[in-house]
Amino acid sequence: xxxxxxxxxxxxxxxxxxxxxxxxxxxxxxxxxxxxxxxxxxxxxxxxxxxxxxxxxxxxxxxxxxxxxxxxxxxxxxxxxxxxxxxxxxxxxxxxxxxxxxxxxxxxxxxxxxxxxxxxxxxxxxxxxxxxxxxxxxxxxxxxxxxxxxxxxxxxxxxxxxxxxxxxxxxxxxxxxxxxxxxxxxxxxxxxxxxxxxxxxxxxxxxxxxxxxxxxxxxxxxxxxxxxxxxxxxxxxxxxxxxxxxxxxxxxxxxxxxxxxxxxxxxxxxxxxxxxxxxxxxxxxxxxxxxxxxxxxxxxxxxxxxxxxxxxxxxxxxxxxx
Amino acid sequence: xxxxxxxxxxxxxxxxxxxxxxxxxxxxxxxxxxxxxxxxxxxxxxxxxxxxxxxxxxxxxxxxxxxxxxxxxxxxxxxxxxxxxxxxxxxxxxxxxxxxxxxxxxxxxxxxxxxxxxxxxxxxxxxxxxxxxxxxxxxxxxxxxxxxxxxxxxxxxxxxxxxxxxxxxxxxxxxxxxxxxxxxxxxxxxxxxxxxxxxxxxxxxxxxxxxxxxxxxxxxxxxxxxxxxxxxxxxxxxxxxxxxxxxxxxxxxxxxxxxxxxxxxxxxxxxxxxxxxxxxxxxxxxxxxxxxxxxxxxxxxxxxxxxxxxxxxxxxxxxxxxxxxxxxxxxxxxxxxxxxxxxxxxxxxxxxxxxxxxxxxxxxxxxxxxxxxxxxxxxx
Numbered sequence: 001x002x003x004x005x006x007x008x009x010x011x012x013x014x015x016x017x018x019x020x021x022x023x024x025x026x027x028x029x030x031x032x033x034x035x036x037x038x039x040x041x042x043x044x045x046x047x048x049x050x051x052x053x054x055x056x057x058x059x060x061x062x063x064x065x066x067x068x069x070x071x072x073x074x075x076x077x078x079x080x081x082x083x084x085x086x087x088x089x090x091x092x093x094x095x096x097x098x099x100x101x102x103x104x105x106x107x108x109x110x111x112x113x114x115x116x117x118x119x120x121x122x123x124x125x126x127x128x129x130x131x132x133x134x135x136x137x138x139x140x141x142x143x144x145x146x147x148x149x150x151x152x153x154x155x156x157x158x159x160x161x162x163x164x165x166x167x168x169x170x171x172x173x174x175x176x177x178x179x180x181x182x183x184x185x186x187x188x189x190x191x192x193x194x195x196x197x198x199x200x201x202x203x204x205x206x207x208x209x210x211x212x213x214x215x216x217x218x219x220x221x222x223x224x225x226x227x228x229x230x231x232x233x234x235x236x237x238x239x240x241x242x243x244x245x246x247x248x249x250x251x252x253x254x255x256x257x258x259x260x261x262x263x264x265x266x267x268x269x270x271x272x273x274x275x276x277x278x279x280x281x282x283x284x285x286x287x288x289x290x291x292x293x294x295x296x297x298x299x300x301x302x303x304x305x306x307x308x309x310x311x312x313x314x315x316x317x318x319x320x321x322x
Numbered sequence: 323x324x325x326x327x328x329x330x331x332x333x334x335x336x337x338x339x340x341x342x343x344x345x346x347x348x349x350x351x352x353x354x355x356x357x358x359x360x361x362x363x364x365x366x367x368x369x370x371x372x373x374x375x376x377x378x379x380x381x382x383x384x385x386x387x388x389x390x391x392x393x394x395x396x397x398x399x400x401x402x403x404x405x406x407x408x409x410x411x412x413x414x415x416x417x418x419x420x421x422x423x424x425x426x427x428x429x430x431x432x433x434x435x436x437x438x439x440x441x442x443x444x445x446x447x448x449x450x451x452x453x454x455x456x457x458x459x460x461x462x463x464x465x466x467x468x469x470x471x472x473x474x475x476x477x478x479x480x481x482x483x484x485x486x487x488x489x490x491x492x493x494x495x496x497x498x499x500x501x502x503x504x505x506x507x508x509x510x511x512x513x514x515x516x517x518x519x520x521x522x523x524x525x526x527x528x529x530x531x532x533x534x535x536x537x538x539x540x541x542x543x544x545x546x547x548x549x550x551x552x553x554x555x556x557x558x559x560x561x562x563x564x565x566x567x568x569x570x571x572x573x574x575x576x577x578x579x580x581x582x583x584x585x586x587x588x589x590x591x592x593x594x595x596x597x598x599x600x601x602x603x604x605x606x607x608x609x610x611x612x613x614x615x616x617x618x619x620x621x622x623x624x625x626x627x628x629x630x631x632x633x634x635x636x637x638x639x640x641x642x643x644x645x646x647x648x649x650x651x652x653x654x655x656x657x658x659x660x661x662x663x664x665x666x667x668x669x670x671x672x673x674x675x676x677x678x679x680x681x682x683x684x685x686x687x688x689x690x691x692x693x694x695x696x697x698x699x700x701x702x
Contacts, residue, residue: 026418026419027414027417027418027444028411028414028415028417028418028419029418029419031410031411031414032411035411142528145498145499145528146498152498152501152504153497153498153499153500153501153503153504154431154432154455154457154501154504154505155406155432155435155436155501157435157457234407234410234436235439236406236410236435236436236439238406238432238435238436239499240404240405240406240432241405241406241407243405277411277415280400280412280415283399283401284362284363284401286401287363287403
């Protein structure tokens with residue numbers, strides 16, 4: 001399998017779609033497609049922690065916020081200098097350089113945040129970890145509220161629009177391929193062993209804390225990338241976009257789609273985002289109907305729509321022991 | 323391996339596109355469609371609901387009188403749940419999917435700021451009934467507001483504290499998470515200092531807090547003559563109760579965020595001897611106001627708050643502009659809105675300046691026994 005052929009084809013297809021999509025489906029649907037893409041990155045990355053490693057994190061919005069604000073700060077405050085340094089390039093190439101630097105900074109900052117949270121807290125299990133991550137998400141949001149240079153309570157405005165369909169879905173592709181390859185590697189098997197039985201995993205020589213931190217850091221990095229793409233699409237960031245309800249929506253996506261399945265996380269992200277828009281028809285009862293649907297799904301498909309089903313597997317799953 | 327998984331992603335993407343394409347609107351040519359977005363649910367739900375009521379009343383009136391340019395007016399209302407990114411999405415929907423010719427909204431500045439770039443880029447005029455943050459109309463020449471801005475309210479309350487209440491040492495308790503509250507508090511503090519007053523304490527809280535005893539105790543120790551609390555009604559009611567319980571009897575001051583029928587439900591007796599600046603007073607004897615108040619009461623069974631009045635005015639200013647432009651084309655409507663001069667609204671004579679902000683007076687109200695009393699009008 002020639003990898004570079006695949007990536008080249010992906011780039012061409014994405015670029016072609018970017019140039020025609022908005023005219024084809026209108027700005028509103030285009031916006032939904034973008035939000036779907038960002039939510040896919042978030043859900044797939046959260047699935048790495050919640051689905052594959054079996055840890056219950058409800059602070060994903062915190063890493064998302066770190067990425068969004070870091071990238072926006074790099075581009076807004078470092079923008080003039082970076083543009084000056086790349087003045088020999090055409091405008092679009094300058095934008096791409098700017099966005100890539102923003103994304104890299106976002107991934108690094110969110111990864112460091114994930115590491116900082118992971119080190120002390122991943123020795124905790126279950127509910128305790130959930131509370132720590134929830135608290136972390138809130139800490140990030142309150143910190144942002146109190147930093148004036150990034151807008152504080154007024155929101156961060158004046159962010160240039162750099163991301164679009166091309167960048168968001170390139171991000172989706174990279175996230176999906178990376179997470180897919182990761183969970184099918186020896187690292188992935190270590191993650192899954194922690195989920196299935198942490199004590200047994202430890203007895204077999206898996207350094208559980210190390211692998212938990214690793215899954216946390218990787219997941220946070222992708223959340224940071226999603227944040228960067230989000231900020232450079234909406235051009236305005238406000239801490240209210242990163243409330244803990246955002247984390248809950250992400251958990252809903254993962255659980256509805258099926259914990260421990262990349263396809264499930266993607267399906268969940270698409271479904272939740274699109275349904276919330278479709279349900280606008282119901283006006284005031286939109287969220288009521290949405291919640292009823294969730295309740296029904298959980299009653300009839302407690303394992304999620306796809307369960308742990310996966311379309312592509314490089315290795316046959318071990319027979320279930322329970 | 324990688325290629326196959328990407329094929330799958332593409333398929334999924336295609337499915338997503340198909341499912342959300344194809345709800346284009348068939349716009350009847352005998353109506354003018356305008357959009358409205360607001361927080362109909364969430365912590366500031368009464369803001370969105372009052373505004374919607376006011377706008378609905380204006381539309382009913384204009385349709386009874388034969389509509390605009392011989393067409394009926396229809397409004398499409400979208401709920402943003404009080405979230406900035408939702409506001410941006412619904413405004414995109416209103417503009418591209420429903421093809422509205424103009425947009426009314428939002429109350430809170432953070433939501434208006436998130437949505438305004440979309441309206442500006444699509445060249446659809448947007449009138450905010452009550453976003454008071456100065457930066458809102460700086461987004462571009464399609465963004466208007468018909469209320470005064472934060473600096474003006476801060477100035478009004480500083481003037482009121484100095485000249486009418488004759489106090490010098492004032493404390494501030496601001497909602498640090500809220501752009502509106504922070505803006506008002508800063509301007510108030512600057513103006514107090516300029517007029518010879520002093521800010522003896524500057525404490526903060528966050529929307530959603532329910533216990534304010536730590537901040538209030540620290541303020542009490544500084545012994546201020548009044549406390550300026552530029553927050554929203556839910557927290558203000560609780561703060562007032564807790565302050566009185568701590569034996570703090572000084573007047574409390576605030577801005578138009580206090581204005582809600584729920585304020586006195588929450589605060590009750592504790593709100594006696596409190597004052598806030600507002601856009602209009604229901605006690606104003608002018609016939610236009612009394613007419614509006616009695617009609618609103620008949621329709622909704624409650625006294626209209628300022629947001630209802632501003633919603634009503636924002637819709638009427640838009641209709642007036644459409645009439646003057648003699649067209650429902652967004653560009654022409656924009657130009658007509660920009661020329662609004664001395665429009666006799668319920669909330670005072672409204673003129674839009676070169677920065678698309680309204681120039682109009684503010685009133686100061688006093689709360690007494692769960693009723694609002696008119697105290698005075700302060701002009702720019």
